[in-house]
Amino acid sequence: MIDPTCKACQGSWPPKTHLIADLDLSKVYLHEDQFFPGWTVVVFKRHATELFHLAPTERILLMEHVSRIASILAKVYEAKKINYELLGNQLPHIHWHVIPRLVTDPAPLDPVWRVQHEPLPLSESEMQKSVERLQQALQHTR
Numbered sequence: 001m002i003d004p005t006c007k008a009c010q011g012s013w014p015p016k017t018h019l020i021a022d023l024d025l026s027k028v029y030l031h032e033d034q035f036f037p038g039w040t041v042v043v044f045k046r047h048a049t050e051l052f053h054l055a056p057t058e059r060i061l062l063m064e065h066v067s068r069i070a071s072i073l074a075k076v077y078e079a080k081k082i083n084y085e086l087l088g089n090q091l092p093h094i095h096w097h098v099i100p101r102l103v104t105d106p107a108p109l110d111p112v113w114r115v116q117h118e119p120l121p122l123s124e125s126e127m128q129k130s131v132e133r134l135q136q137a138l139q140h141t142r
Contacts, residue, residue: 002046002047003047003093006047006091006092006093007091007093008043008047008091008093008095009047009093013091014029014031014032014041014043015029015032017124017127018030018031018032018127018131019131020040020069020131020134020135020138021135021138023065024061024065025044025045025046025058025061025062025065026042026043026044026045026062026065027042027043027045028040028041028042028043028065028069029041029043030127030130030131030134031097032119032121033119033120033121034120034121034122034130035115035117035118035119035120036099036100036101036102036105036112036115037077037100037102038073038076038077038079038099038100038130039097039098039099039100039112040069040073040097040098040099040134041095041096041097041098042062042065042066042069042095042096042098043093043094043095044062044093044094044095047093048093048094049088049092049093049094050088050094051086051094053094054094062094066084066096066098068138068141069098069138070082070084070098071141072134072137072138072141073098073100073134074100075137076133076134076137077100077102078102078103079100079101079102080101080102080103080105080108081100081101081108082098082099082100082101083097083098083099083101083111083112084096084097084098084099085097085099085111085112085113097112099112
């Protein structure tokens with residue numbers, strides 16, 4: 001099912017140039033704002049707004065995707081901790097923000113949403129390098 005008003009369903013969010021992987025039930029993107037290095041988004045492919053809208057097998061597989069991505073981010077970015085956010089207030093479509101928190105984190109005790117900062121987009125070449133690095137790591141894990 002596609003919701004014609006949903007940016008994720010329309011394919012206008014996140015930017016396609018940031019695609020890391022196309023998995024069974026989700027697509028994985030590097031977030032535009034890299035103030036927190038490695039900030040990644042796992043977007044459920046079909047339109048749903050709540051976990052309880054998913055079949056049990058979909059929930060299990062989606063959580064496997066999120067966990068696999070978190071494991072890769074932890075290794076690639078040498079994360080001290082991984083934050084997981086499933087909100088949907090601004091974009092009512094199931095998508096997980098998976099955010100590595102590093103030793104150099106400017107506010108390690110705060111959620112990223114509370115950390116005042118200017119968004120930090122990467123250059124096109126830096127974004128491509130980061131995406132490729134994560135794609136390589138993904139190929140070497142199961």
